[in-house]
Amino acid sequence: MKITPNRIRALKNHARIPALTAYDHATAKLVDAAGIPLILVGDSLGMTVLGFSSTLPVSMEHMLHHTAAVARGVENALVVADMPFLTYQVNDDEAVRNAGRFLQEAGADAVKLEGGAERAGLIARLVQNGIPVMGHIGLTPQSVKELGYKVQGRGPAGAKMLADAKALADAGVFAIVLEACPATLARDITASVSVPTIGIGAGKECDGQILVLHDMLGMFSEFTPKFVKVYAQLGEEMKKAFAAYAEEVREGEFPGPEHSYD
Numbered sequence: 001m002k003i004t005p006n007r008i009r010a011l012k013n014h015a016r017i018p019a020l021t022a023y024d025h026a027t028a029k030l031v032d033a034a035g036i037p038l039i040l041v042g043d044s045l046g047m048t049v050l051g052f053s054s055t056l057p058v059s060m061e062h063m064l065h066h067t068a069a070v071a072r073g074v075e076n077a078l079v080v081a082d083m084p085f086l087t088y089q090v091n092d093d094e095a096v097r098n099a100g101r102f103l104q105e106a107g108a109d110a111v112k113l114e115g116g117a118e119r120a121g122l123i124a125r126l127v128q129n130g131i132p133v134m135g136h137i138g139l140t141p142q143s144v145k146e147l148g149y150k151v152q153g154r155g156p157a158g159a160k161m162l163a164d165a166k167a168l169a170d171a172g173v174f175a176i177v178l179e180a181c182p183a184t185l186a187r188d189i190t191a192s193v194s195v196p197t198i199g200i201g202a203g204k205e206c207d208g209q210i211l212v213l214h215d216m217l218g219m220f221s222e223f224t225p226k227f228v229k230v231y232a233q234l235g236e237e238m239k240k241a242f243a244a245y246a247e248e249v250r251e252g253e254f255p256g257p258e259h260s261y262d
């Protein structure tokens, strides 16, 4: 059954929500088949699949292309498309148009954008226009030049993060990603807002968790943050398979008769 933003919202205080990123059709199908209710086509694809050093170069065209591939593979999960850098910050009219393209052209069910109280007006307008929104506060990678990749919300900054979460919930988001913040702050935010919090590096007391697929599958070796748990070393398995194939081709062992036509 197709998961809606309201269904995700209703899971608060009832069931923990597992979420993952996905960027292509084949992988999205597997994630969906595993029963993950929320798939984020994250702009992390800039690093994991496009080879950029940050999310900043990711464009609308990149995101539409990958979101459409994911949406074509998913039957049940809610597909959330990440709005890339400078597609919602310049002005609200442009932001509404860009967000709408994800639903209209790429088949997404919702969008995600980074930022706190300063985005409340835009979020309310998107929601009023039928575009469900997921918030994202704490470490916001599109602000890397200002914040770095550092834990956020320590000390007095925690109060601002809590106020931001409340402003996002009041504006109408159906969930909020909390990235890289102290677990105690994430716990307090989770207890204070009416919508689910989805943590990444925010401890176990969020309503849900999200991981970047390439990180949890051991396929992105450049940098593994402390909060990542690697559930399978697929990168190593892939290298072994590629080497075995190369060896068999060089030795004339592949293809055998069972892979050839009479």
Ligand code: KIV
Binding pocket: 021, 040, 041, 042, 043, 044, 045, 082, 136, 177, 179, 200, 210, 212
């Ligand atoms: O782009 C992304 O993958 C994200 C997650 C880290 C939440 O924003």
